[in-house]
Amino acid sequence: MTRRLKHPILLSLLFGLLLLINTAHARFNPQPEHEQALRDVISALQQNHYSGKQLDPELSSNIFDRFFKDLDPSRIYFYEEDIANFEPVRYTLGLEIYEGKSQTGFDIYNVFHKRNLDRIDFLLSLLSDDQHIFDFNNDHELETDRSEAPWINSSEAMNALWYKRLKNALISLKLSDQTLGEAKQTLIKRYESQRARLEQTNHEDVFERFANAIAHEFDPHSQYLSPRNQENFQINMSLSLEGIGAVLQGEDEYTKIVRLVPAGPADKSGQLRPSDLIVGVGQGEEGPIEDVVGWRLDDVVKLIRGPQSSTVRLQIIPADSIDRTARRVVTIIRDKVRLEEQAAQKKVLEIDRNNQTFKVGVIEIPAFYIDFAAMQAGDPEYKSTTRDVERLIAQLKQEDDIDALIIDLRNNGGGSLREANELTGLFITRGPTVQIRDANGRVDILGDFDPKVAWSGPLTVMVNRLSASASEIFAGAIQDYNRGIIVGGRTFGKGTVQTLLPLDHGQLKLTHAKFYRISGESTQNKGVVPDIEFPTLFDESQIGESALEGALPWDTVNPVRYGRFPSLTPYISELSHLHLVRSELNPDFIFMRRHVERSKEQRDQTKVPLNISRVREQRDEIEQWQITTENQRRMAKGEPPIKVLSELDDLLPKDNQGRIINPESESALIESAEITIDFIDLNLRHTAQNNGRVNNPRQ
Structure with missing residues (x-):
């Protein structure tokens, strides 16, 4: 019996020693107000959340994994050893949370904070070394999807991965018509900005991230808001007030557009779509584009917001772009959304x-x-x-x-x-x-x-x-x-x-x-x-x-x-057949099907070449495919062909609010009308066969 108890005691002692080592250089620690706040958060989630989840060992384990994943979704910061060091608390973390203790969460974040700073310093040292020569002609590749990859187990492997990431970033900038020197300066500024923002992290930020890992384990819409973010909730999450009219969220290093506010400036522009990634923001018609990759969401929001009627320019990676190195600048006039x-x-x-x-x-x-x-x-x-x-x-x-x-x-x-x-x-x-x-x-x-x-x-x-x-x-x-x-x-x-739900310290949004x-x-x-x-x-x-x-x-x-009204089931099969016959010949539907197939092919390719010639060839091939596919559609519709994709900005029609009328969207609307007329025709025939008379559809 005594021998069986030694193992958990030994683990506890080892973990305690690790915590002493970690906290020796700890930058962040829980504050007195966080203890009650954490109790309030977990109590509200357990009592009021729809899922009915309780803080048992399984949930404790899931929160453990969730916090590491929220901090490092691509597994590019933590080492395998870091995860192993915290493993002893996997099933006891829930008990700590129940008691209002968030020290383990802070300890994990302190390791993440150090690893993050180490990576930035590594990149800056390479970029600042004038003697270092980057080889853009080898056959190396970068795996872009590391969500299921094993945690890295050595500093050599970590440096090799980040070196590839750096080369990929340099290649993207070089293909955006920057010289190597300009690309290096862009990245130096980006990483120095990331370091400065990382240094601005405070105890409240860390607690919020840990509390959100707990909330997100209940469902993705549940969220803890610190007092600061509680006050700025509408501003942080929606730019409808003297902004562009878009809901944003952070995703890895990028700011992602979640949705557009109807009739807002972004919606009216016709140039932004959900899942577009914002990588740069410029003020006015000619102000320099400031790189915002790696910025905090609230900092990006502040940059985008501004006085009504002023101009902001967004550099984006379009969501529907087959070429992920593509960049486009969208100009928007800030305004309020009117009901x-x-x-x-x-x-x-x-x-x-x-x-x-x-x-x-x-x-x-x-x-x-x-x-x-x-x-x-x-x-x-x-x-x-x-x-x-x-x-x-x-x-x-x-x-x-x-x-x-x-x-x-x-x-x-x-x-x-x-x-x-x-x-x-x-x-x-x-x-x-x-x-x-x-x-x-x-x-x-x-x-x-x-x-x-x-x-x-x-x-x-x-x-x-x-x-x-x-x-x-x-x-x-x-x-x-x-x-x-x-x-x-x-x-x-x-x-x-x-x-x-208002809390004594912050606020909780729950399902x-x-x-x-x-x-x-x-x-x-x-x-x-x-x-x-x-x-x-x-x-x-x-x-x-x-x-x-x-x-x-x-x-x-x-x-x-x-x-119920009379069943539509007898009509659906015939309506679907008539629709398919039309859509097989519809240039816009043909275009959409081709685009869907090509996009899927591109998504399945998760390895990016680090040979600039290969990347340029891929980009040129994708652009030529887009031009060819667009021209096949245009010629089928009797429209003049284009030579470059940018010509479409002037050729596409606009509505009375100046928004670009998307040809696929308009074609889908017309096809919906055709289906509706099909239904009228089928219904009239069915009625005539059964009743010997025809009803007037105008009612």
Whole structure:
């Protein structure tokens, strides 16, 4: 018995010695206020989080792994020995957290901080050594995906990896028309800036990172905010106030665009998309581009924000770029997002079919909005999604005599749950629309109790990967009721509800409920699957709930009773066939399919050559492929070919707000109208066969 107890005691003594060694040069330590804050965080998560997770040994182990992964996702800082040194606390870390102790988290961060500084010093020493010659003509390669790689076990291997990373960075800058000297100076400035920002880290920053590793183990939307970030939450996470109108997040060394605020400056520019990476920021029309690779998110946000009507320039790596060395500069005029510019808008498409012209109304809904202040003040003209859409439908019926209606929810990231519920009510007489299950298992059902229907004719709903939350509730309800056809791409899969809990020290955002369709299926993770799917340039492995590590799973609750419209199932197969026949000949759909295939090929290639000639050849080949593919599309549409990709900026049409009209997006809209007319035609034939009469689709 005595012999069995010696092993854990020995481990404890060894770990204690390691902690003494680590803390001998420790820069950061928990502050008195952190003890209660940590207790509050874990207590709130255990009691209120939807997942119901408890701080057991398994969760302790997962938090242990999560913190290392959050700090070093590419495994380029920590050594194998570092991980082994902390291994004895893997299953006891949870007990420390429960008691409000965060010393282990600080000890891990102190090692990370030192390793990070060591790497920066290593790079700066190489760049500052005028005698060192970089060989850009060998056949070495850099593995870019190290998320599952083993931890590095020696300083020699670590230096070799970072030397390759440095060469890759130099090659990218040289191919951006910088001389070697200029590229070295750019990187010296970048790494010195990273060092300065690393030196500015304080105890509060470290505690926040550790607390977030705990919160993220419950789900990716749960987050701890320190007092400073609590005050600046809206500014840090959304640049809609005197900025560009974009939601950003940090990803490795980059700042990533998560979504664009509808009708915001970035959205209006038509040149930015979710998953674009911001690598540089310039002030004014001609100010120098400041390299922001490796910057903290809040520092990048401060640089992008500025006075209204001023100019900011962003250097980005486009999300849809096949060439990952590509850089583009986007100029944006800072402005505030105005509610009226986010309002639903209408237009009419005319589709010729069998010597007959059909009018298809289109209502684009950028967000589910409501002016609560005006409503509470008793303003009879307050704006809301449902009120605006109802008014637009009336105009389309009376002024345009439309045959069918399309609700365009592409890129709609959600908004007011109330509006999603009431908008559904415009298309059904009455009934449930969504279920909400809380952490205690209680299920609330929201529904429409107003029998008034604004449109009872043929209906199509367009969605894509950026249609989320309230958009998914509406699209899911329309699909469950068989009220309309859902077309486009699989939606985002954001089916969780967050709430903000104030703490004595900071604030906690946690997931406390989940949305379910009336069919009982969750919108979480899987999203809404269209009846007819279009090719999409959005990479589902990078964008969407399923791309977030630790996202809550899809599941079901009991369905509720509701009346369905006649089944659309008999039509879907024929509609899909007619769509495929058209899309096989559609130049824009052909272009999208080719782009999707090529992008997948590029994503599968995780090794980057460090031979500048090979990299240049790859870049030139990719650019030529893009030009050739674009010209094949243009010639098929009777448009003049281009010689360089930059010509497209002047050739693509723009809407009345100056936004570039994306040809793939417009083609998808027209195809949706064609599918809607197909449905009218099939339905008329089916009705004629069964009833011997034909119904007028104009209702």
